Amino acid sequence: MAEEQDLSTATDEVIHETVLAWLKDNWRTDRPLAEWRNILVDGGWAAPDWPTECYGRGFSLAQAQVVQRAFREVGAVGAALGGPGNLAAHTILAHGNEAQKRRYLRPILTGEHAWCQLFSEPGSGSDLAGLTTRAKRDGDNYIINGQKVWNTSAHHADFGILIARTDWDAPKHQGISYFLINMRQPGVEVRPLRQMNGHASFNEVFLTDALVPVTDRLGNEGDGWRIASSTLSAERQAFSRDRGIGTLREREGTIYAEYAAEQAIAQEPYTWYPQRAGRVDLALPRAMATGAIRDPVVRQELARLLCLAHAAEYAAASAAATRRAGSNTIVPAGSIAKLTASLIARQASHVHTLVSGPEAMLGGSDGPMDGVIAEILLSVPAISIAGGTDEIQKNIISERVLGLPKEPRFDTGPFRDIPRNAS
């Protein structure tokens, strides 16, 4: 890396060729995955959009995409940057001190450490800042007690990003601190949480006198909410990004086998996500295959679905164009896109029901499409809840985009005096 020039001002073509040349020298499919990832990090290509002092090259997102494209062309495996690890890295980069960056970033990129997110609690869902997990300073440690929920991948995580309350007399957003917690300790118990569709993609995490060294607090005491907001913003951006399970998994070679195994674990919680979104792709083919397409009423509902789905694509393309044009117009794309996703999923579920008729009663291997339709019908209810309920999106749109007055507040003053759920 030291010998190379600063590419952050280079053209896309130069970047592309540089990456290809580097891959030509370094990429081999018979390497162990861990070895390759270390070479990748040392070569500066693991996360080129990170700062130069943190394994990166200070590339723009567009430049980083050029790098990605070169990797795809060669079929080279990239850094282990998916899911919660990505959010942890993003947050540590923005808010961590030097020691924290040194300790945590590299193992994220190499895949040595798996991470999870410990934000939501049973008593605070939409109202995330109402959390009651307690972090009590005790010498060089914090002692953590409380319960977290909706923790994807927590059952195989090494570390977690955690928010907990350190001050009960401060207003609710100001008494929260942000921690990096070691999941491999006695005070941390992870239990899988089963959903109505039969999957168990999430966990509950019980924290009982779990310890976090003071050196693993991110930022100052009371900064937790501000830092968590930056994690959440990164999460929202990831929400709309493709979770594409790499086509690399089908390729031959030692490294691909290891990669496929890694991805199988990482992606396991998300196998039902396409069904949650309604599987619009199946609607027309199924209607044609079953003959339901001859029913004029089904035709109307199917057309409504396709209208919604296409319009959502157009709206996304239009929002992207506006962003590219650097317009300052408020484009409420995020929340509207999320509401639209709910509309689409619901309408898709309706169409799949009509098309299936009584077969919609059946699931598993007895159900239409080997259970895929049943999984749609039983997963769609989650789309309007996960990642901020439809109701929260409508609050955001009406208040932040349309400028309508905010809801009256009943949660000001010291947190300990605010009404909350019994725990």
Added chain:
Amino acid sequence: MAEEQDLSTATDEVIHETVLAWLKDNWRTDRPLAEWRNILVDGGWAAPDWPTECYGRGFSLAQAQVVQRAFREVGAVGAALGGPGNLAAHTILAHGNEAQKRRYLRPILTGEHAWCQLFSEPGSGSDLAGLTTRAKRDGDNYIINGQKVWNTSAHHADFGILIARTDWDAPKHQGISYFLINMRQPGVEVRPLRQMNGHASFNEVFLTDALVPVTDRLGNEGDGWRIASSTLSAERQAFSRDRGIGTLREREGTIYAEYAAEQAIAQEPYTWYPQRAGRVDLALPRAMATGAIRDPVVRQELARLLCLAHAAEYAAASAAATRRAGSNTIVPAGSIAKLTASLIARQASHVHTLVSGPEAMLGGSDGPMDGVIAEILLSVPAISIAGGTDEIQKNIISERVLGLPKEPRFDTGPFRDIPRNAS
């Protein structure tokens, strides 16, 4: 009346026969209407459910219906008890003093005095108690200044029931007083208010130093809201009652001609009300006549409409049965029925649109059914506003029926400090 026995404990049969006998002696179609109404009042049959000391017989509503039935059988015209006059009488009976009852009740029954209601204001619609019409005591009079709106029949009314604010330092519901105002005075100006469907069923009433003698205040100062609530409750009951334009209007005879003329004026503001409700009766015949019934999509929408309409009838019958059974179960029939009426009208409007196709663009004599369909399309928007908006009904249902918390209040304290519309 004096010579008769107390019939309020008599059987329905006895009442029925007594009425028929009295009508046999008194009812003549060649009498002038005014003369007949005076006979009717003196005979005690104008409002038999009123108290004996006020022209009535203390009958129950069921007994009064027996009397009505006898009148219908004979084809006899009843008292002039329709619309605002009825509401005024109801309120005066409940809250008036002896002098007020003596002065105002009889001319209502005989039809000598026409009344209107002066409650709503441009600045206070859903929030009726936010009214800002001012009543200022000046010796033996109150001086009234302000503007009222939605005043059906105000243009030919002799008197009005009026609520106005007498105390601006009291909380908003407590500073209101209730008045009986003479509409035939210089300070009262009535202007017709045209609606989007072309009709002008309502008026605006401008009150500029209009006078009300202190003796025409109903109840005490500050009692206005409580008294108005009793008027409104009577209005809600009337809302669901049949506005049937008497079949008597088609009959021959002097008195019927006079009655028809009276009714033509009284009913004129209401000619579009059936269209406002969507004219469900026309949906199937029109679909069959136009051939639209062959369209499977129209069939679905039409079936939805008929389901709603029939279910509403069943629900009303069931609510009536529950009332008859004297059950104490909370039956939220009123507000639910009103919401349902909106659903029905909207769906009817949708069906009429589909059935008419491009012809829905046309109105007046060029439009389908000589303009009736256009009048439906342009009147239906009123059904979910008039008599308490859908939103107000949903507040009532959720708070009073379902026991959900009330909206946070921003209108407590002295009225003069509450934010309100610029006037």
Added chain:
Amino acid sequence: MDMGFTADQHQFRETVARFLQDKSPPTTVRKLMATEAGYDTAVWRQLTGELGLAGTHLPEDYGGFGFGPVELGIICEEMGRHLYCGPHFASAVMAGYAVLLGATEANRTQLLPDIASGGTIATLVLDNVGDATRVGESITARDDARLTGQARIVLDAHVANLLIVAAATAEGLALFTVAPDAPGVAITPLQGIDSTRKLNTVVFDDTPADRISRTPLDIADLWDHLSVALAHEMMGGAQRLFDTTLDYLKMRVQFGRTIGSFQALKHRCADLLTELELAKAATYAAARYLTTGDGERYSPHMAKAMAGDAYMAMARQAIQLRGGIGFTWEEDTHLWFKRAKSSEVFLGTPDWHRERIMQQLEATHG
């Protein structure tokens, strides 16, 4: 038309409700739905024995109690509310009504008492449970004595000791009895999305059968009766979801206030109540139509169409208004959601029923 319930009917509902509240709490439902049989035989014996619920709607001449669709509706409503796991709908409602409405006098006399007493668990085998007009397209009878064909979805056939089968004959649709262990019968359990109601595929291959009805069977009338009973069950479930959701909204705190204080949720509850009340009114009216003939001939279709939409809307909101917890397995809402989704398509989707309404209207006005 008097739409109220009598004091006796209210009291009957109380009795049924108390029994089910005791015998069918969610913990029991969860236990039973995980079993193969899917029901508790002891509870079934009490329910049919002491309470006589399998025979409530059957005439006294056939061992029943001589009540009708209104009282059966009350039972189904309470069973839907408590998600009772057992063969009542299959045996008492589906098979019971089929025999009552379709079988000859002799067969009624022979078959109904055991169905009414609960001693026999019967089920009705229809080769189409989505479209009444297509029943008989698969299962056909040869020589009025041997059945061949498949019924894809049959309730509780795995525990039935008597199959009532609708099959096509040369003269039209007819009813047959088949013993579950007769030659050529294959009963295969299916995975349903709603595991509180067990489903099976039933296949006949030249299976000996006895015809018990004249032909043609009035399938429309039978379907009407089944639809109305199912609509009641659905309304019970929808009411349960509404009640528990309302409780949740009054209890759950976010942003320092109960979430039931948010106007958007309050108004949604008002909308849900309105839709529920309308669907219930249509359902009760349909039961009365079946009892007295008063009201709209197509009221059974209105009932099932409105119940289907209202139950699904309620189920969807019951989850949505609970947020993430509503989507978990350990919360009970999904049990009713799955019954709602299943019932939406069983015995005809709302769209199918609406189309039938129009056909009946045209037949009347045509």
Added chain:
Amino acid sequence: MDMGFTADQHQFRETVARFLQDKSPPTTVRKLMATEAGYDTAVWRQLTGELGLAGTHLPEDYGGFGFGPVELGIICEEMGRHLYCGPHFASAVMAGYAVLLGATEANRTQLLPDIASGGTIATLVLDNVGDATRVGESITARDDARLTGQARIVLDAHVANLLIVAAATAEGLALFTVAPDAPGVAITPLQGIDSTRKLNTVVFDDTPADRISRTPLDIADLWDHLSVALAHEMMGGAQRLFDTTLDYLKMRVQFGRTIGSFQALKHRCADLLTELELAKAATYAAARYLTTGDGERYSPHMAKAMAGDAYMAMARQAIQLRGGIGFTWEEDTHLWFKRAKSSEVFLGTPDWHRERIMQQLEATHG
């Protein structure tokens, strides 16, 4: 597919918007809608002359400016927003597109320049404005020279000096020109529910006409172009209603607070915005499809279907959220409500367009 507008397009929109804001305020709309002609000739001259809006979408070879459906969409959107009263849609859009897409080269050269300049006010006479597949069922051509039949609804025919007529010939549908004062032409004004757009019935009785197109006319393509222009107009109207309603909600006080602070209304606004943004995205995409061929072939139908539903939903709520005042004549909302209702059925209801989507999908996948 790039869905953004260019800087030039933004500026063009600004120009059109400023002009219409000045020339077509509600007071002017109300004045003009009460007149027989229904428009201001001076404004029409400026609009077509200085601004050249009638020729924006027509090729330069025919006296136009050589822009396309996107720029025409901008014009229509602004006209819908300001409820411009005048023959632009009849002449520039309907007749202009008909000649451009349907006429022979010679006829285009002869007819389009005057339409582009606004010197000729033309209109398109279709004997069915609800179903493209039924055009030509009434008006037929004899010997390619004489027309007989009726068009029930024709825009602005009362002020047109050129009628472009679609009529059935032995070889299929064709376009003809007819002079409004030709023998056998009867033009009768109609009362529309939307008096800002004047309607007429046009009857031909053996009327002399000149054929200007080859046969058969591609009516589907023409209808696509008209639908997309109309969808833009509708989106402009819907946006206007949304903007003014939002203003009202922020200003109106009840119960001591602005009614826009009530969550039920806030969430409704979020829903309306979502529906509006989706319909607009579909509309813009359809204009791009017509321009470049990129995107879904059925996108014009998606645009008109979604615009129809979104405009009506918006119009209904624009009244509802204003309460009683929204229902009065003196408030302006009803002017747009009536345009919304009229546009919902003009050139095909949403249902009709959805059915067309399915037909095109089947043709592709069949």
